[in-house]
Amino acid sequence: VSEERFELSRRQLLGSSALASLGLLATGSATASAASAGSSIAFEGPHQAGITTPAQDHLVFATFDLAPGVSRGELIATLDEWSVLARRLAAGLPVPGPSGAEYPPADPGEATGLGAAGLSLTLGLGPALFAGLPGAGSRQPTTLVELPAFPGDQLDLQRSGGALCLQACADDPQVAFHAAHSLARAGLGNVQLRALQVGFGRTSSTTAGQSTPRNLLGFKDGTNNLLASDRRQLAEQVWVGADETQEWMRGGSYLVARRIRMRLEDWAASSLAAQQEAVGRFKASGAPLSGRREHDPVDLMATGLHGLPVIPDGAHIRVASPEANGGIRLLRRGYGFADGIDPVTGELDAGLFFISFQQDPGRQFAALQRRLAANDVLHRYLVHTSSGVYAVPRGLGEGEGWGSVILG
Ligand code: HEM
Numbered sequence: 224v225s226e227e228r229f230e231l232s233r234r235q236l237l238g239s240s241a242l243a244s245l246g247l248l249a250t251g252s253a254t255a256s257a258a259s260a261g262s263s264i265a266f267e268g269p270h271q272a273g274i275t276t277p278a279q280d281h282l283v284f285a286t287f288d289l290a291p292g293v294s295r296g297e298l299i300a301t302l303d304e305w306s307v308l309a310r311r312l313a314a315g316l317p318v319p320g321p322s323g324a325e326y327p328p329a330d331p332g333e334a335t336g337l338g339a340a341g342l343s344l345t346l347g348l349g350p351a352l353f354a355g356l357p358g359a360g361s362r363q364p365t366t367l368v369e370l371p372a373f374p375g376d377q378l379d380l381q382r383s384g385g386a387l388c389l390q391a392c393a394d395d396p397q398v399a400f401h402a403a404h405s406l407a408r409a410g411l412g413n414v415q416l417r418a419l420q421v422g423f424g425r426t427s428s429t430t431a432g433q434s435t436p437r438n439l440l441g442f443k444d445g446t447n448n449l450l451a452s453d454r455r456q457l458a459e460q461v462w463v464g465a466d467e468t469q470e471w472m473r474g475g476s477y478l479v480a481r482r483i484r485m486r487l488e489d490w491a492a493s494s495l496a497a498q499q500e501a502v503g504r505f506k507a508s509g510a511p512l513s514g515r516r517e518h519d520p521v522d523l524m525a526t527g528l529h530g531l532p533v534i535p536d537g538a539h540i541r542v543a544s545p546e547a548n549g550g551i552r553l554l555r556r557g558y559g560f561a562d563g564i565d566p567v568t569g570e571l572d573a574g575l576f577f578i579s580f581q582q583d584p585g586r587q588f589a590a591l592q593r594r595l596a597a598n599d600v601l602h603r604y605l606v607h608t609s610s611g612v613y614a615v616p617r618g619l620g621e622g623e624g625w626g627s628v629i630l631g
Contacts, residue, residue, distance in 0.1 A: 347613025422558025
């Protein structure tokens with residue numbers, strides 16, 4: 224992108240912020256309900272949308288680097304602009320800006336007519352932001368530290384990390400893309416795209432009303448997930464508490480993203496019994512090997528032939544269970560991905576773009592993943608190819624902007 228294009232976009236966006244603050248937003252919101260009846264997710268609230276929001280079907284997950292030399296004030300402006308846009312897009316409204324044949328269209332246009340499609344936009348900040356932005360160090364939450372390396376990791380560094388992440392989820396893939404695309408464009412000059420992952424087919428339920436979907440291994444995924452209705456568990460495991468020193472993180476959470484490739488060829492060559500023992504559940508019903516129906520409790524003590532455990536020692540649901548991990552739980556919200564084939568082996572480059580939300584990634588995700596990498600039979604079929612950890616700020620109130628709240 225040339226210097227000129229940068230300049231044009233930035234001038235145009237300054238214009239659009241001005242329009243927004245002049246009250247055009249208010250006019251726009253009258254049309255919001257018409258444009259997106261029944262399918263829009265509230266943007267404002269104590270927590271950001273996109274965490275306990277019923278998992279939508281499509282994901283676009285974008286990460287960003289800081290542009291070289293960007294100042295704190297410039298980044299605040301971008302993040303404030305992003306929250307103005309996120310409010311509008313979540314309501315099914317287009318990117319605002321000057322109109323006329325002499326301007327590049329303010330809205331890129333690919334989601335015109337699609338409505339809000341249940342869009343949620345969730346912002347996260349990586350450790351790289353606080354390391355790279357002058358004057359931001361004092362705002363870094365102490366819990367936000369890089370994840371350790373795990374045995375078997377084969378991380379692509381370009382796909383990992385980043386100063387910022389945006390999780391766009393929607394019931395229409397093009398609406399999710401449009402949201403990430405529009406915010407990336409608005410950030411031009413101050414932040415630049417680092418990686419973009421498209422995900423399809425939610426692999427988790429986050430509310431009791433949703434049926435459990437299947438992941439690309441063919442197993443129901445999300446049966447024992449934390450749900451929006453588990454308020455006490457969410458307070459203990461997901462939301463950052465009132466004792467956090469950074470005000471902007473109270474009611475926030477931490478997002479861990481791992482691009483996990485599945486060795487689908489090896490998996491397909493494994494017997495049904497071996498697959499079920501690797502997971503600890505029946506493939507058809509999703510029931511634990513110790514039960515008959517999907518939501519039967521997991522009985523880790525049950526024994527069968529020769530006194531052996533019915534749910535084997537290396538089964539994924541045993542190694543990941545709260546019982547085996549001092550009560551640790553995560554809110555999982557991942558998506559399937561398929562990015563073509565490995566040019567060397569011809570194998571599918573497909574798997575699970577794992578996303579989890581937790582109060583403390585070190586105490587929760589890292590502790591679990593360390594055990595899974597060592598003991599989980601399922602792990603033999605998996606390769607982790609990216610890693611990221613991000614602080615997810617609390618939700619915004621009316622008129623608040625991300626930049627001013629976090630860095631102002
Ligand atoms: C491609 C990678 C993975 C696949 C295919 C996978 C698949 C599954 C499946 C099929 C279940 C059983 C159904 C359910 O309760 O949701 C499950 C449960 C679970 N998984 Fe995974 N998983 C993967 C990676 C991970 C990772 C990286 C973690 C955490 C570090 C994790 C943590 C859990 C937990 C906590 C449970 C619930 C255990 C319980 O309480 O019963 N999984 N997973």
